[in-house]
Amino acid sequence: MKHILFFLLIFVSLSLHSESNLNEDNPNNHNLRNLPAPQNINIIENNGEFVLSWDPVESDIYGNPVTPDYYNIYKAEDLAQPNYTVIGTSLGHTYTLPQNIASNDIAFFKVTAYNQSTVINENLILINGGSFHNGVANVTITSFLLSKYEVTQAEYEAINGSNPAIGYGEGDDYPVYFVSWYDAVIYCNLRSMEEGYTPCYNYNNEGTDPNDWSGEFTSNNYIHTNFTCDFAANGYRLPTEMEWMYAAKGGSLTPESGYPLYSGTNNVNELVDYAWYSENNVPEGTKMVGTKQSNLLGLYDMSGNVYEFCWDINGSLSTENLSNPTGPTDGNSRINHGGGWWHTQASCQITNRYNHIPTHKNRGLGFRIAKSLD
Numbered sequence: 001m002k003h004i005l006f007f008l009l010i011f012v013s014l015s016l017h018s019e020s021n022l023n024e025d026n027p028n029n030h031n032l033r034n035l036p037a038p039q040n041i042n043i044i045e046n047n048g049e050f051v052l053s054w055d056p057v058e059s060d061i062y063g064n065p066v067t068p069d070y071y072n073i074y075k076a077e078d079l080a081q082p083n084y085t086v087i088g089t090s091l092g093h094t095y096t097l098p099q100n101i102a103s104n105d106i107a108f109f110k111v112t113a114y115n116q117s118t119v120i121n122e123n124l125i126l127i128n129g130g131s132f133h134n135g136v137a138n139v140t141i142t143s144f145l146l147s148k149y150e151v152t153q154a155e156y157e158a159i160n161g162s163n164p165a166i167g168y169g170e171g172d173d174y175p176v177y178f179v180s181w182y183d184a185v186i187y188c189n190l191r192s193m194e195e196g197y198t199p200c201y202n203y204n205n206e207g208t209d210p211n212d213w214s215g216e217f218t219s220n221n222y223i224h225t226n227f228t229c230d231f232a233a234n235g236y237r238l239p240t241e242m243e244w245m246y247a248a249k250g251g252s253l254t255p256e257s258g259y260p261l262y263s264g265t266n267n268v269n270e271l272v273d274y275a276w277y278s279e280n281n282v283p284e285g286t287k288m289v290g291t292k293q294s295n296l297l298g299l300y301d302m303s304g305n306v307y308e309f310c311w312d313i314n315g316s317l318s319t320e321n322l323s324n325p326t327g328p329t330d331g332n333s334r335i336n337h338g339g340g341w342w343h344t345q346a347s348c349q350i351t352n353r354y355n356h357i358p359t360h361k362n363r364g365l366g367f368r369i370a371k372s373l374d
Contacts, residue, residue, distance in 0.1 A: 169286030192235030239370035263302035275304025303348035306366035314355035340364030
């Protein structure tokens with residue numbers, strides 16, 4: 001009877017989660033959890049059966065004690081291009097592999113822990129910290145959260161009250177464009193306030209509420225340096241340039257073969273599967289977010305669709321090894337990355353840097369939001 005109840009619980013759990021839109025077929029997608037990945041995953045053969053086991057997760061990423069509601073087990077069909085699919089769920093820390101997929105090769109399997117009481121915003125991905133080479137120096141990045149999609153027109157209108165995106169792809173799930181760097185900063189603070197978080201941006205020591213900011217700064221290209229960012233605040237913000245590059249490359253999951261040239265692939269012939277750009281953009285215009293393949297972290301459209309503003313002021317990259325750099329303190333423009341729907345594959349390369357004055361708006365320039373961990 002206990003065995004029947006156990007499998008019924010598994011069936012109910014799988015049924016509930018299969019009806020959601022949470023994309024649980026990606027073990028690197030942290031939209032349901034802020035729990036670390038289980039450690040010491042092993043496969044033991046027992047009387048002809050292969051049993052996965054792992055250390056139980058006992059705390060969340062903040063160190064708070066927690067007991068996961070369940071664990072998802074994933075299997076990849078091809079390690080050369082690992083697309084993981086859920087093969088089962090466990091309420092404990094072991095799982096007997098079905099006979100048709102039994103294997104003693106641990107490299108094909110991943111396990112993730114889930115707890116409904118530790119939900120992060122479902123569209124935010126946990127980017128585990130680590131180090132990478134940005135082309136000129138080594139950079140260390142602390143863990144943070146990043147939206148798996150570019151900010152959509154529906155999201156922007158819900159906060160700012162209007163949708164500026166006209167003529168180059170329109171719809172709730174299309175990325176917002178015709179927005180300036182100033183517009184992105186205002187959106188971040190207004191959304192933070194709407195959702196009860198502490199806003200990150202302060203303008204000219206006038207506080208964090210954009211409604212209290214004086215002057216016509218949105219039409220002035222020379223006062224953007226009066227903005228400061230409190231990276232310790234838990235509100236929404238633009239990613240720094242190095243956070244953006246680290247996440248686009250795949251973060252701590254970057255393949256042993258090296259950093260990819262584009263977000264998701266190192267092969268230009270595969271770029272059409274990961275990005276909307278000039279060679280596959282018919283009819284011309286932006287496309288719905290998330291309709292191409294994600295990169296290893298579950299982030300979509302990091303290459304192509306629309307360029308994305310970052311926090312940093314434009315300037316030369318430092319040749320010194322740095323930890324969590326936030327860019328120069330003075331300059332005329334703000335960095336953006338990722339390439340756009342009407343430009344060539346070269347624009348989609350992760351390390352290619354672009355910049356615009358803070359008032360600039362165009363048909364293929366948008367942004368995605370980041371968030372520091374509490």
